[in-house]
Amino acid sequence: xxxxxxxxxxxxxxxxxxxxxxxxxxxxxxxxxxxxxxxxxxxxxxxxxxxxxxxxxxxxxxxxxxxxxxxxxxxxxxxxxxxxxxxxxxxxxxxxxxxxxxxxxxxxxxxxxxxxxxxxxxxxxxxxxxxxxxxxxxxxxxxxxxxxxxxxxxxxxxxxxxxxxxxxxxxxxxxxxxxxxxxxxxxxxxxxxxxxxxxxxxxxxxxxxxxxxxxxxxxxxxxxxxxxxxxxxxxxxxxxxxxxxxxxxxxxxxxxxxxxxxxxxxxxxxxxxxxxxxxxxxxxxxxxxxxxxxxxxxxxxxxxxxxxx
Numbered sequence: 538x539x540x541x542x543x544x545x546x547x548x549x550x551x552x553x554x555x556x557x558x559x560x561x562x563x564x565x566x567x568x569x570x571x572x573x574x575x576x577x578x579x580x581x582x583x584x585x586x587x588x589x590x591x592x593x594x595x596x597x598x599x600x601x602x603x604x605x606x607x608x609x610x611x612x613x614x615x616x617x618x619x620x621x622x623x624x625x626x627x628x629x630x631x632x633x634x635x636x637x638x639x640x641x642x643x644x645x646x647x648x649x650x651x652x653x654x655x656x657x658x659x660x661x662x663x664x665x666x667x668x669x670x671x672x673x674x675x676x677x678x679x680x681x682x683x684x685x686x687x688x689x690x691x692x693x694x695x696x697x698x699x700x701x702x703x704x705x706x707x708x709x710x711x712x713x714x715x716x717x718x719x720x721x722x723x724x725x726x727x728x729x730x731x732x733x734x735x736x737x738x739x740x741x742x743x744x745x746x747x748x749x750x751x752x753x754x755x756x757x758x759x760x761x762x763x764x765x766x767x768x769x770x771x772x773x774x775x776x777x778x779x780x781x782x783x784x785x786x787x788x789x790x791x792x793x794x795x796x797x798x799x800x801x802x803x804x805x806x807x808x809x810x811x812x813x814x815x816x817x818x819x820x821x822x823x824x825x826x827x828x829x830x831x832x833x834x835x836x837x838x839x840x841x842x843x844x845x846x
Contacts, residue, residue, distance in 0.1 A: 539770055540581040540763075542616050544676070545730045546642065546706070547770075548581025549763050550618060551756040552589040554800045555603065559812050563599060567810040569610045570845070571756070574809045578840045580759045582616040583607075584645060588684060589737075589755060589797050592620060594816040601635065608639045616642030618678065618753075624651045626665050630672040637673050643706065644669075645678040650685040659693055663701070670703040678706035681717075682735070691717060695725035706731035708753055714740050715747035722748045737799075738762055739792040742781045745769045755791050757800035758784070758839040787833045795830045798822045800841075803834055808845025 540548030553575060556567040575583060585607050586592045586600060595603070604619060611617055619636035621644045623629040633644045646669065648662045657665070670677060679697070681689045697704045707729065709718050718732050733751035734744035741752055742765070754762050761784045769777035791799040801813035802822055815821060822830075834842060 540767065542581055545750070546582065546616060547731070547750045549579070549752050549754065549759050549766050550582040550584050550616075551575060551580055551754045551759045551762070552587045552800075553583050553585045553607065554756055554797075554804075555586075555590045555592075555595065556801065556810050557812060557814050557816055559814050561814070561816045563602065564810070564812060565602075565606055567812065568603065568606065570809055571804060572607055572610055574804065574841065574844045575756050575759060576611070576614055577844065578758070578760045579763045580615060580756075582618065582642065583611065584618040584620065584753055586620040587645065587753075588620075589800075590620070591797060591816060591819065592622075594819065600632070604636060604639055604641075608636075608641065613640070618643040618645050620645045620680075622647040622680070624649045624655070626668050629665075630669055633669060633673050637675050641675060643676045643678055644673070645680050645708065647680045647682065647685045648687045648689060650687050653686065656687055659690075662687070662689075662693070663697060666697055666704050667701050670701045673703065675703065676705045676730070677701075677703045678708055678731070678733070679704060680708045680710070680735070682708070682710040691720045691724050694721055695728065698725045698728035698730075705729070706733060706751075708733045708735040709744070710735040715743035718744055718747040718749060737792040738765075738788050741765060741788075742769075742778065745777065755800045757791065757803040757841050758787065758834070758837070760840045761787065761837060784837060787830075787837055787839075790830050790833045794826050795822060799830060802827055802830055803839070803841045804845075806831055806834075807840075807842040809841065810845075
């Protein structure tokens with residue numbers, strides 16, 4: 538099984554960071570250069586407006602601006618997943634319908650939540666995804682991640698995959714993700730069109746062993762992630778293990794140190810973008826973390842450090 542830019546979607550679909558000028562305003566030319574780099578670096582597809590895109594600091598108008606600009610610029614070169622998460626069913630539907638109208642291949646949606654305590658029951662979660670599915674014609678990826686604070690059991694996920702037409706993809710990001718993925722595939726069977734790895738590929742090898750057909754990672758080095766993913770799905774697990782070991786220090790540095798700003802720091806260093814600034818109050822990357830990140834990256838020579846030079 539190789540990467541596929543058509544359904545069933547398979548491969549490496551990294552998250553596109555949102556590019557800001559130093560003053561915090563959107564840098565649309567830089568944004569489009571970022572997208573071009575990520576495609577050149579081997580991304581099977583892209584995901585926009587995710588948490589790793591700093592979606593939580595964007596206004597609704599900015600979300601629409603970015604969706605229109607990125608989908609228009611990609612122009613079908615690769616499939617694009619648009620994150621449309623919102624607590625409100627109707628707002629999530631409206632965001633998803635716009636994404637579909639502009640050419641999105643899929644939407645990614647977390648279960649309804651707000652803050653640390655606002656949650657809904659399993660019945661309301663099913664109703665939320667059912668109403669969303671009824672309103673669009675493209676697949677839905679459920680993002681199962683601790684940030685939502687909503688436990689999503691395997692029976693619930695498998696049931697939704699079986700009974701809700703467009704719920705077909707699942708990005709699992711939690712401790713023991715591989716075990717949950719293996720059980721989801723066992724219980725859900727053919728209804729699970731796409732069990733995907735997430736969390737910056739820190740669990741990628743275990744998730745591939747469990748049956749992952751996609752990986753949604755950070756956007757800084759999709760060329761490195763492809764070396765792992767492609768080898769594994771070509772049946773060469775030994776090469777996949779070797780490449781995972783080779784890239785793991787950088788994967789770990791993103792997951793445990795650099796976080797959301799990792800891809801932008803690498804892109805700035807390689808001349809892809811001019812500013813890697815977050816939007817206030819998100820803190821900037823410290824000089825010490827930046828130095829450690831670049832040290833890990835230079836040992837691997839990823840395209841990001843050469844693309845804009």
